């Protein structure tokens with residue numbers, strides 16, 4: 001039999017569950033795009049996005065996914081033949097690097113592996129040894145494949161201390177709205193995110209935040225193109241230019257509602273705190289499951305774990321039957337393993353739990369309990385994770 005009938009839970013690391021309120025806000029007829037409510041609404045959306053990123057500088061909005069955000073960020077500050085330094089802790093920085101190469105940008109990569117974060121001291125060393133060739137440093141705050149969290153504050157400080165003038169560019173696609181991020185205080189020049197994870201809005205919009213040093217680099221960037229150019233989008237005289245054409249009308253209504261929930265009702269810092277407690281519940285369960293020697297979180301040290309996604313490795317087991325069991329018998333969809341770096345394709349002995357966005361204690365505990373039930377049903381050895389997770393929630397709330 002199946003016990004999956006009822007509200008399905010999507011526990012993949014993006015897109016995250018869209019709140020009913022967001023979906024309802026999108027359920028309406030098309031608005032006028034030349035005058036009226038939609039146009040009046042968008043400056044407030046830009047302000048709220050900047051509150052989430054902790055920046056007073058600019059934001060450009062795109063009809064795009066995260067890959068579009070990557071390309072937008074690169075093309076606005078780089079020229080063909082420029083060189084960048086890529087800091088990899090999984091496949092996403094490497095994916096971004098691939099896009100840079102296709103634009104004619106060259107790179108060096110420091111690969112920190114798949115279970116520890118970027119070491120700021122090594123980055124500082126590389127910058128000190130550079131003779132002005134490196135135009136930008138690219139990294140990801142939360143790598144969604146490995147679930148490593150990089151310390152962007154420490155990295156920003158280390159880069160600044162070297163006196164090197166490379167731009168600091170950060171992919172916050174899997175972390176913004178979940179993990180603390182303070183663009184201006186942490187010396188970040190360009191930050192990127194998408195609508196579909198911490199921002200709780202269906203996939204289809206990307207946001208690129210840029211500070212004054214990036215705006216300066218834009219002046220000479222020859223990778224700029226008409227569509228991705230951020231200048232008209234960030235400070236348009238004509239609304240039509242903000243999206244280089246027709247606005248993503250319904251996404252904007254959804255995003256407006258999501259930002260009301262995140263910025264004006266819960267508060268960004270409270271959302272960061274909620275994500276941390278829920279993540280600690282996942283880690284507590286995961287560390288207990290690990291006692292059997294089969295299932296364990298990929299990142300061993302809690303300090304280096306992302307608050308929005310956890311990657312689990314299964315020693316000697318294929319994760320597909322467990323994911324299938326959770327979905328078909330219990331109504332919870334878990335994330336597939338992506339492969340930790342670009343040398344691996346979909347990891348067979350891996351699954352991921354997305355714990356980002358519109359998520360509370362009861363939906364997270366339901367997910368964890370169903371995973372544990374699945375392990376019992378499939379005879380996968382595991383420790384008692386649920387009690388540990390309950391304790392985290394009980395103490396925090």
Ligand SMILES: Cc1ncc(COP(=O)(O)O)c(C=O)c1O
Pocket residue numbers: 013014065066067068092140142143144171172173174194
């Ligand atoms: C950290 C990170 N960067 C980039 C991307 C790519 O985003 P998209 O799939 O929306 O193009 C993702 C998607 O999961 C991601 O998690």
